[in-house]
Amino acid sequence: MKRIGVDVGGTFTDLILWDEGRVVVHKTPSTPDDPSVGTMEGISALAERAGISVGDIEMFFHGTTVATNIVLEHNGSDVGMITTEGFRDLLHIARKKRPLNYSNHQDLPWQKWQLIRRRNRRTVAERIDAAGTVVTPLDEGQVREQVRLLRDRDVDAIAVCFLHAYRNPVHEERVREIIEEEFPEAFVSLSSRVAPQYREYERFSTTALNAFIGPKVSTYVTRLAESARAAGIGDDVHLMTSAGGLITARSASEAPVSLLTSGVVAGLLGGCAIGRASGYPSVITLDVGGTSADVGVAPDGKLRMKHLLDTRIGDYHAMVPMAEVDTIGAGGGxxxxxxxxxxxxxxxxxxxxxxxxxxxxxxxxxxxxxxxxxxxxxxxxxxxxxxxxxxxxxxxxxxxxxxxxxxxxxxxxxxxxxxxxxxAYSMTEAISLHSVRKGYDPREFSLVAEGGAGPLFAWHIAEQLGIPRVIVPRHPGIASAMGLLTTDLRYEIPTTVWTSSAAPDVDLIATQLKRLEEQARAQLRADGVDDEHISLERSVDCRYMGQGYELRVPAPDGEVDEDWVAATAAAFHEVHGRTYSQRFEDKPVHLVNIRVTGVGAVTHVVIGEIEPGGEDPGAAVKTTTRALFWRDEVSEPEWFETPVYDRALLRAGNRISGPAIVEQFDSTTVIGLNQHATVDSVGHIIMERKTA
Structure with missing residues (x-):
């Protein structure tokens, strides 16, 4: 099966074709005004390099920064909001936390750059309590008045955020019907669909973000899907989510907030696959492009999910699952x-x-x-x-x-x-922040150098942090694009249950889990996944009674009963102990949210072995060049006559002593003065410090 992965960055668009073991890569300049143009041009060029027709491509996987850039550049759509009476200013007040605690003269980003202007935040009479019971019926006449007002103000999207809608969405669903009658052109974002969990501010913020980016992202995704369809590529475009899974273009158009941090997660997934192929599953990924550097940490090759306090995009809360990857402004440009x-x-x-x-x-x-x-x-x-x-x-x-x-x-x-x-120091600090300061020793990891510029910086950063080895994949410049081909279709569906292990509401948990599992299966079936390729994963957000925030823990399969609750509580004690070095097994555990992740299995790319050779890499030497290096951190730079190798001619077993430069189409690798490198069986360059 021929499949492509396309990752759109700020400077270059990276592409990879995988055809039953054959890999062809390509890079092309991005087209920021309309990324779909550069994407389709790149696909045509990639197909030509591979000697196939564009119509021969059967599956198309895509990672994009379009949603993220809209938020960071504050150029989203004009949004209106309909909310419960008394909650008009919730987005303005937020959590009252200020960037500068003692300053009375500071710009608060979420107030200076409002997702929804106050004049467009409209209230209506309605109320549902925390148990999901209707206390005040929805005033449909008010709803129609407010929808017409927003229509007359030419908003592009409407966010609907009612109190406790996560428990009972009946009022939000009715408002959606009214909007479709009165203002069918509007993009509609319901909190009960976008973020069906408790915490009013985070739910409102996430729903507003979805509306803010929705019209532009859905237009981009739809245009790309139509272009791909017109070119005869597969049956749909699959896009990477912030949680490391794939969703269809249809699903992405409905909930574009799930695409935030889309591209950067693909780099971490690619790094995990690269590390496993070389026998080093615990990896730190350094993906350096033209504009930014993405840093991820994956102990034992497993993605970590961010804590709710950290799931932000820019200065806005986004209560969607996000893998632990962060970006700094450091790149080739x-x-x-x-x-x-x-x-x-x-x-x-x-x-x-x-x-x-x-x-x-x-x-x-x-x-x-x-x-x-x-x-x-x-x-x-x-x-x-x-x-x-x-x-x-x-x-x-x-x-x-x-x-x-x-x-x-x-x-x-x-x-x-x-x-x-x-x-390089900026990147070193970012890696330290996400490893050492979160309880991980970088000396126990391998550094995977990705992106067009990652292999230029990696040797120096590894020396600074004491990381024992650097892994440079066969195609570092398109590692994120490759990461798109290493994951499955994934949909995570949460809901709030709010019960305690001391007196668990077993019936509520069982009922809600069944509903979530049916919803996940229906979503995957709608995407064309057969039942035999569908699996379901359960997890629960837990905390000790009195704590303010939760930790996510895996939950058992099987029937939900008191033993099931006890096993979940035991898993929480274990996770809490590992995270905070404290566990309180005599305390009841509060089960706040339950989650079901539906997984639709997709055949993954396999990194195959390359032709073996001896230790001597002489056949791969292209030329020599004068290059600048330094012996240690306090010495002056010196010019060295440095061999330059052609990456395509290196063979498994070749050994290179630094200083050296390895060139290839999508990147350049620098091997430092104090480093030596070996090409392993799958063609990755394993760089380590020379021993005395």
Whole structure:
């Protein structure tokens, strides 16, 4: 079966074709104004490279930053809200937590950049209590008045958020029907469908986010799906969610909030598959693109889910499941500058795809980390993207000399090395934040270098953190795209039950679990998944009585009874002890939310072995070049005559001693002065520090 993975980044769109063991990759510049254009152009070019017709492609998997970028750039749709009387200002008040606790003069991001303006937040009479009982019937006449008002104000979307709708959605569903009658063009976002859990503010915020990004994302997804269909590609586009699963274009159009952090999770999934193939399942992934760097930690190759307090996008709460991956503004396009105070800074501002680094010759004049590595001899002008992109070292030299070297009264070599080290330090700190500070020792992990720039930085970062090895996959520049081919269709459906292990409401749990499981099966069947390929996973959000937030724990299969509750409580004690080094087995456990994840199995990409060779990599040497390296952190940079290898000619068993450079179409790998590398059986470069 021929399937493709396409990951759209800020600078490049990465593509991979997998055809029963054959892998073909391609990179093409992204088209920010309409990412679907660059995607379809890239697919055509990839098919041509592979010698197949676009119509031969049977499955299309996609990771996108479109939803995330809309939120971060504050350019979403004009949204209206219909909510319960008395709750108009909930989005404004939020949780009362301020970025600066003691400042009376500060901009609060969720107030300065409102998802929904106050004039468009409308209230109606209705009330449902926490048990799901209707206390005040819905005033349908008021609803029609407010919908017409919002229609006359030309809003693009309407968020419907009623108190306790997670318990009983009857009023929200009726409002949806009225909107379809009065304002059928509006994109509708119901809290009972988007985030059917308790916690009013987080539920309201998530529903508002869904409405804010909904019209643009659904338009993009629909356009892409139609383009793919017109080209004869498969039967649907499958998109990566923030939880690491895939959903269909239809589902993504209805709940686009699930696509937040879509692309970055694919990189972590790809890293997990890469680590397993090389025999090192515990991995830290470093995916460095043109605009940003994504950092993920997967002990034993398993994704960790973020705590509710951390499931944000920008400054907004998003109560959707998110894998533990975070992004910093550090990439190949990160701009270096000396600020007014004389501080030498690199990033987070980026040159992006246009105009790009100065050396691209597209009009950029500010120095970037790519320009620095051109000057250091690591990126050669005749090898960038296998020579398909022209690089002009003289423009890089002019940018670094003008903006950095002269300002700091230093040499060009020192300025270039400084740009590299400052950006590498930002990545080192990000990895430390997500490993050491969360109880994981990076010395027990392998660092998987991904993205076009990850293999340039990885050797130095591993030295700084004491990580024993770096794994550079066969195609590091398209690792995220490959990650799309390593997961399944997944739908997570939660609900709130609010019961205690001391006196559990077993009937409620059993009834709700049955409902969620039927809903998950129906969703997967609607996507065309056969019953034999469907499996269901249960989990419960638990806490000790009196605690403010929950931890997610796996729940047993089988009949729900008091033994089932006891087993779930025991699992919570174990997770709490591992997380906080404390467990209180004599205390009752509060079961807050139950979740069912429906999984539709998809055949995964398999990383096959490559042709073996001896230790001598001489046949892969292309040339030698002068490249800048340093012996330790306090030494001055020195120029070394450095061998340059063709990655395509390396064979399993080859050993390379640093310093060395390995070039390929989608990336360049740097092996440091104190490093040596071995090509393993599946073609990954395993880089380790030289022993004395």
């Amino acid at each position: 990160s701009i270096a500058a000396v600020d007014e105070g004389g501080m030498f800074r690199v990033g987070p501002r980026s040159a992006g795809a246009h105009p790009g680094p100065a050396c691209y010759g597209r009009g950029g004049t500010e120095p970037t980390s790519t320009d620095a590595m051109v000057l250091m001899g690591w990126l050669r002008e005749d090898s960038f993207l296998s020579g398909t992109m022209t690089v002009q070292p003289e423009l890089a030299r002019e940018a670094v000399e003008t903006h950095i070297a002269r300002s700091l009264d230093t040499t060009l070599a020192q300025a270039a090395m400084g740009i590299f080290k400052i950006l």
